[in-house]
Amino acid sequence: MAAPNYSLKTNRELLDPNFESYRLSLDAIPTYNVELDAAVEEVKLKDSQYTLEHMRAFGMYNYLHLDPWYEDSVVFVDCKGRVLSLTVTLDTVLGKPKEVFCIATDATRHEDCLCASLSFTSATWAALSDGAGRLYLLRTSQRGQSTHCKWEPLFSEDMGEPFVVLHSTAHVQAGIHTMEVLLLRILKDAQEATGSGFSVSLEWITVANTAGPGLEKNYKVTKRRVLRGKSVPHYAAVTPRGDGLMVASEKPFVFTDVDGRPIKQPSMEAMEVEETADPFYFWQQTVEDITASVRIPEGITKEAIRFRLTADNISVGVQGFPPLLEGQLYASVDPEASTWTFREDKSLELTLQKRTEGPVWPELVIGDRKGEHVMSDEQAALIHEKLTHLTSEDLHAANSDRDKPACNSQELEDCDGFPEDTSSLTHFDGESFKPTQVVNLGSHQYLFTVDVNPTEMPCLCLRHDVDALLWQPRPDQPADMWEHVATFNALGYVQASKRDKKFATCAPNFSYASLCECLRRAFIYRQPSPVDGVLFNRKQGRQVGQVAKQQVASLDSEKSILGFRASNERLYILTAAHIFVLKVNNN
Structure with a gap:
């Protein structure tokens, strides 16, 4: 049976129909940087990784990770396999990144190895992939402390083909500490006779402490579920209680097996009878x-x-x-x-x-x-x-100039176009493995994902007309599962015009959104704020009470931007040789 279709309900109080534009501000953005002891190596795609899905999944990966529990900290992995953490206490005196963990380098690496990937599971745990197929679950202690402690691996296992970690979360189930980890792979599909010959695999893994009370911790995989699809998901995350999964993608995903046992898919005849x-x-x-x-x-x-x-x-x-x-x-x-x-x-x-x-x-x-x-x-x-006036037997009935076509698609700008594929946002039940709610995103182009509240699921930002709307998943509210929590005026239109855009993000408090290009430049779009003095709109002759500022920052670097994250106060930008810290807001 098809899942019920739902619609995203915008909060009109968060929309601004009178928004005019962003005004370019020449105010300087204080910028500081730290030179890295060892380079951050960008893992290039191999000849065998030639599809658009490989590029989306691995070629545009964000190498920098902002700690959602401690916003002053960012983490990345360098070419030596060291996991390095930089904590900013004073912008003008940035210390060197400190090593918290090192990936084993003696293991045989797969020829199609990927970049190392990281996800902060909780305030004291993190999930790490070495890019060659091994998953680590690391106990990090309180990461916000001034003293840096080494991260302790309490789980390490070879999971097969190389993957990247998309999301992870931790919860207590029946008194047992449990972690949910979501892995992404692109696999060669022997049964695929048409197309690229590859399929996208999402593997949802549950790792739990199987040791009894008072015994030494013993974390093992207790459940593995696999979903397959034909497009890399824009968004994928496990619910905080580990009882569901949300996926936004251009093409649908379905569960194919659980713990190695195939899930029987309904036949077309049964579906037709049900419909x-x-x-x-x-x-x-x-x-x-x-x-x-x-x-x-x-x-x-x-x-x-x-x-x-x-x-x-x-x-x-x-x-x-x-x-x-x-x-x-x-x-x-x-x-x-x-x-x-x-x-x-x-x-x-x-x-x-x-x-x-x-x-x-x-x-x-x-x-x-x-x-x-x-x-x-x-x-x-x-x-x-009511519809009679919209139809006519004469193609040019409403066109006074019959020499011109009734509609000229070339008059549309490039940033007004949308992909032909229809994207959807789906919630899957963790017990039945079936979709329970489906939202047809239509022309709501996916823009970016951001952690606003670390105890909740990540937010996803979608384009609605010209604006960018931020949606917070609420899995505990089945009737209203996605809440509109913030709006970035005209950002949907603005970002589409940036041909060299690589990453996009926003501050967790929604004070600004930011885009960065492949090289050097970052754009900051602030929320409207009251103006000092009196300002009038000359065309309309009315007083303007608020102005939204746009700022541009140029980095002193010729290296490609590999990572891009935003906190309420700062923008963090990672290149192969430096970390740049841009002071965007003051407390």
């Missing part, structure tokens, strides 16, 4: 109300009916059975003016009074596909009348 099953309910609507008829199992009396209705939610069921109709209504209704009636033909008839008359509902319950909308003749005639 053509009789609806659970039928519904009609007028400009004033909704009428629905819900099928009831045989032998049910009126006393067994369970009905609950609020302004925004409905639940219809029978005692002892799962709800027949449940969820968030498409729009608000008036519960006091709504009724239900039990019919002898074993159906329940609902009449819901719309709180706002006029708008047509495309669905009764958001994401529910168990019902069928029956359109009345009156409603069909009304829709036809």
